[in-house]
Amino acid sequence: MSMTIADSTKIRESFPKPVPDTPHNVIAQFKMTGKVVVVNGAADGIGYAVAEAMAEANASVVFWYNSNNVAVQKAEQLGKEHNVKTKAYKVNVSDPRQVKDAVAQVEQDFGRIDVFVANAGMAISKPILEQALDEFDKQMSVNVNGVVYCAKYTGAVFRRQGFGNLIITSSMSAHIVNVPTDQPVYNATKAFVSRFGKSLAREWREFARVNIVSPGFFDTKMGASPLAVNEAYRMAVLGRQGHVKEIKGLYLYLASDASTYTTGSDILIDGGYTLP
Numbered sequence: 001m002s003m004t005i006a007d008s009t010k011i012r013e014s015f016p017k018p019v020p021d022t023p024h025n026v027i028a029q030f031k032m033t034g035k036v037v038v039v040n041g042a043a044d045g046i047g048y049a050v051a052e053a054m055a056e057a058n059a060s061v062v063f064w065y066n067s068n069n070v071a072v073q074k075a076e077q078l079g080k081e082h083n084v085k086t087k088a089y090k091v092n093v094s095d096p097r098q099v100k101d102a103v104a105q106v107e108q109d110f111g112r113i114d115v116f117v118a119n120a121g122m123a124i125s126k127p128i129l130e131q132a133l134d135e136f137d138k139q140m141s142v143n144v145n146g147v148v149y150c151a152k153y154t155g156a157v158f159r160r161q162g163f164g165n166l167i168i169t170s171s172m173s174a175h176i177v178n179v180p181t182d183q184p185v186y187n188a189t190k191a192f193v194s195r196f197g198k199s200l201a202r203e204w205r206e207f208a209r210v211n212i213v214s215p216g217f218f219d220t221k222m223g224a225s226p227l228a229v230n231e232a233y234r235m236a237v238l239g240r241q242g243h244v245k246e247i248k249g250l251y252l253y254l255a256s257d258a259s260t261y262t263t264g265s266d267i268l269i270d271g272g273y274t275l276p
């Protein structure tokens with residue numbers, strides 16, 4: 001940042017940087033041929049939709065799952081369906097050792113990591129005065145520590161490669177105090193990863209892009225609870241929860257060469273929930 005006009009007119013070496021050599025045709029920009037994409041929380045919900053989007057665009061897709069080992073079968077099936085390389089790994093993202101080892105294993109098995117989608121998350125939605133401290137710790141360990149570990153170990157690969165792309169699944173709850181359920185810890189974990197992702201976009205500017213997706217309510221296991229669902233319909237101007245097929249395009253945009261000028265963005269995809 002320049003402090004004066006005189007400062008700002010000094011020519012900096014290597015600026016402007018070159019425009020990347022990507023296709024002009026927009027459909028070609030969305031093609032993921034030759035790219036390796038890791039998705040965590042990939043067994044179901046938003047993560048599986050992202051894995052599908054990447055395979056449909058011809059990427060090799062690495063599934064990370066924690067407890068839901070249907071991921072193994074889903075990875076195999078998706079690979080066959082789209083004739084792309086896929087593999088599933090069991091990784092608890094709140095354990096830094098497991099994350100470090102899995103990143104190294106993926107690099108060994110696939111030779112590179114182009115995109116890492118840090119999507120795993122969990123919520124124990126309660127007011128702080130009713131929240132046990134171990135419930136607080138658990139949410140922090142997955143939603144905050146898990147994203148930090150994944151970013152730290154994948155970022156090291158990106159720096160060594162000289163390229164990379166991190167996409168973090170945050171939430172509209174990073175932007176608003178979500179209603180009607182009081183869940184200050186979940187909201188704050190998502191605010192952390194949104195700010196963390198923006199900070200990494202600057203830190204990694206020479207070799208990787210970093211962007212954040214902030215979904216509103218999507219109809220998954222982490223979607224609106226039975227007690228909150230009517231409010232979810234009322235608050236979203238589109239009058240419903242999102243279907244996971246409606247989020248695929250955004251992750252593909254961010255993962256692909258269609259978004260080479262997009263970094264540090266935190267994109268809301270919420271059916272208009274946060275408008276009022």
Ligand SMILES: NC(=O)c1ccc[n+]([C@@H]2O[C@H](COP(=O)([O-])OP(=O)(O)OC[C@H]3O[C@@H](n4cnc5c(N)ncnc54)[C@H](OP(=O)(O)O)[C@@H]3O)[C@@H](O)[C@H]2O)c1
Pocket residue numbers: 040041042043044045046047065066067068069091092093094119120121122142146169170171172214215216217218219220221222223224
């Ligand atoms: N659905 C919504 O309305 C909504 C709105 C805003 C943001 N989000 C965010 O979207 C992301 C995906 O959620 P979803 O809606 O697709 O629900 P989901 O299907 O329940 O996905 C959550 C995923 O997180 C994984 N996970 C949880 N703890 C983990 C751990 N310790 N290590 C590794 N993975 C772990 C789970 O893996 P296993 O099943 O294998 O254990 C699961 O696949 C989350 O970050 C969530 O906060 C969702």
